[in-house]
Amino acid sequence: xxxxxxxxxxxxxxxxxxxxxxxxxxxxxxxxxxxxxxxxxxxxxxxxxxxxxxxxxxxxxxxxxxxxxxxxxxxxxxxxxxxxxxxxxxxxxxxxxxxxxxxxxxxxxxxxxxxxxxxxxxxxxxxxxxxxxxxxxxxxxxxxxxxxxxxxxxxxxxxxxxxxxxxxxxxxxxxxxxxxxxxxxxxxxxxxxxxxxxxxxxxxxxxxxxxxxxxxxxxxxxxxxxxxxxxxxxxxxxxxxxxxxxxxxxxxxxxxxxxxxxxxxxxxxxxxxxxxxxxxxxxxxxxxxxxxxxxxxxxxxxxxxxxxxxxxxxxxxxxxxxxxxxxxxxxxxxxxxxxxxxxxxxxxxxxxxxxxxxxxxxxxxxxxxxxxxxxxxxxxxxxxxxxxxxxxxxxxxxxxxxxxxxxxxxxxxxxxxxx
Numbered sequence: 001x002x003x004x005x006x007x008x009x010x011x012x013x014x015x016x017x018x019x020x021x022x023x024x025x026x027x028x029x030x031x032x033x034x035x036x037x038x039x040x041x042x043x044x045x046x047x048x049x050x051x052x053x054x055x056x057x058x059x060x061x062x063x064x065x066x067x068x069x070x071x072x073x074x075x076x077x078x079x080x081x082x083x084x085x086x087x088x089x090x091x092x093x094x095x096x097x098x099x100x101x102x103x104x105x106x107x108x109x110x111x112x113x114x115x116x117x118x119x120x121x122x123x124x125x126x127x128x129x130x131x132x133x134x135x136x137x138x139x140x141x142x143x144x145x146x147x148x149x150x151x152x153x154x155x156x157x158x159x160x161x162x163x164x165x166x167x168x169x170x171x172x173x174x175x176x177x178x179x180x181x182x183x184x185x186x187x188x189x190x191x192x193x194x195x196x197x198x199x200x201x202x203x204x205x206x207x208x209x210x211x212x213x214x215x216x217x218x219x220x221x222x223x224x225x226x227x228x229x230x231x232x233x234x235x236x237x238x239x240x241x242x243x244x245x246x247x248x249x250x251x252x253x254x255x256x257x258x259x260x261x262x263x264x265x266x267x268x269x270x271x272x273x274x275x276x277x278x279x280x281x282x283x284x285x286x287x288x289x290x291x292x293x294x295x296x297x298x299x300x301x302x303x304x305x306x307x308x309x310x311x312x313x314x315x316x317x318x319x320x321x322x323x324x325x326x327x328x329x330x331x332x333x334x335x336x337x338x339x340x341x342x343x344x345x346x347x348x349x350x351x352x353x354x355x356x357x358x359x360x361x362x363x364x365x366x367x368x369x370x371x372x373x374x375x376x377x378x379x380x381x382x383x384x385x386x387x388x389x390x391x392x393x394x395x396x397x398x399x400x401x402x403x404x405x406x407x408x409x410x411x412x413x414x415x416x417x418x419x
Contacts, residue, residue: 097399137190157403209398211239231354332364336371
């Protein structure tokens with residue numbers, strides 16, 4: 001996500017004086033409530049390292065912006081007077097999560113507080129003679145009529161099947177045929193034409209956002225956890241999520257674990273490498289290696305019906321098909337080598353297998369476990385969890401989370417006092 005100046009995944013530079021310090025403290029409170037749910041002022045202040053008087057002033061500001069609400073008083077065991085917990089509010093403020101695919105755009109509207117407002121899927125043509133960035137910008141602008149009365153749009157997060165440039169606004173995508181497409185500029189211009197000049201527009205890799213959602217949902221304490229995510233519909237995508245935030249690295253490309261080298265004589269990947277994880281584990285390669293389809297048929301099936309393509313592998317494995325079991329055994333070993341490298345270099349608390357890898361996990365795990373056996377006997381890695389979800393990559397939902405975060409990370413710029 002491309003945050004406003006001074007912000008990156010919620011970390012605020014404190015070098016800009018009292019204004020940035022106040023922003024940092026407000027963000028700390030909002031993140032604490034996001035990660036811990038309704039909490040007393042005392043617990044929130046302690047968790048954020050704030051004094052009581054400072055906390056009172058900051059909560060007053062957040063309440064005036066409808067970002068925080070006071071709940072009914074409760075009496076805690078052993079405490080004296082009842083305390084009034086505070087919780088995230090954010091209901092007047094609207095965000096939009098957008099997931100761009102080859103021929104369609106998925107959109108989900110939500111309040112900053114997390115109330116879903118609408119969902120929509122639009123057909124779109126990004127190739128041929130069309131300017132893909134303008135097509136996307138028009139699609140997003142068409143959704144503004146869905147924002148309910150009494151709500152104000154403050155943030156849009158766009159998930160793309162590709163890489164985001166260092167400027168945070170341009171996109172290069174093999175799938176869409178984009179080479180530095182000016183997505184951020186086009187979307188901001190389209191919103192500006194409607195008078196929405198102060199909306200935060202962020203752009204992220206689709207798998208970064210899928211990983212963000214998976215980590216926030218599956219981990220018991222994502223705010224203090226390091227996780228690696230592997231998933232996809234028919235090809236492998238990946239992400240690193242550190243303390244509940246996408247870890248992007250120096251140029252925004254961290255977490256590209258799908259292209260770790262796992263097989264010296266492996267097939268060629270679209271990235272140009274031989275034997276990277278994606279080339280070995282993508283569904284079309286597994287179908288061909290298992291003998292369920294020839295290479296051309298497999299490539300066509302994963303495009304026309306990826307769900308059926310994965311189901312063929314699952315059903316073949318359940319039926320004891322020797323070719324399928326052998327293909328998944330080799331795939332599990334390759335995945336194990338990649339996970340072993342990740343454990344050694346990142347030492348995550350958890351590795352999450354989602355999407356089609358989650359569906360295939362029962363047949364991948366035996367070989368994966370054997371590959372990791374030596375590693376997990378060492379102290380630093382012994383408690384690493386392998387978590388599995390068979391949900392499709394929750395990209396749009398991840399985009400909504402990132403758009404909500406944009407408001408939590410920059411409340412002074414994106415909201416105004418309402419009372």
